[in-house]
């Protein structure tokens with residue numbers, strides 16, 4: 001019998017569709033920029049912004065793990081390239097990012113996500129592990145999750161073991177007492193599996209069925225199946 005004491009969750013594309021959220025947040029940010037720094041969207045096309053982003057990550061590789069700081073730095077350099085002085089550009093970058101960040105928290109949960117979390121939170125400690133910048137308080141998940149770690153917190157992105165170790169140390173549990181739940185076969189299933197955690201692959205979309213070198217302990221195609229998958233691992 002495996003005694004499970006902790007369940008960690010990926011957020012984006014596991015509990016909501018992040019594509020729609022980011023698209024909307026970027027639209028909101030663009031509108032803010034059009035109103036306040038009109039040169040930005042007029043002069044910087046996608047290619048120009050990609051170039052800036054590449055330059056930032058090359059110079060400061062650690063920002064590759066901090067999507068918020070990276071986005072702000074790209075905004076800052078883009079605004080400077082439009083001819084604004086640095087202090088003003090810094091202020092505009094901060095405000096444009098704040099607009100993005102607020103909209104980025106307006107997620108629409110997948111069907112059965114909240115019911116499954118509520119049910120699991122009654123019996124297990126839950127935590128969030130994300131490479132992104134969703135905020136568990138702002139999205140309203142702090143009632144289920146007792147902690148959250150992001151790639152920015154540990155300066156390393158999944159599938160690196162750092163974030164999984166951070167969760168295990170925080171909760172004081174062994175890897176075999178933990179299940180990690182996520183949609184990504186590399187970042188979530190392979191990453192958590194490599195540190196010895198059980199894994200549940202949330203396969204909600206038409207992802208390729210080819211499971212690589214790390215086999216998930218369970219697969220769910222609907223979040224309503226999550227409590228059942230957890231108890232199968234728990235009682236195995």
Ligand SMILES: [Mg+2]
Nearest residue numbers: 010012013183
């Ligand atoms: Mg994900």
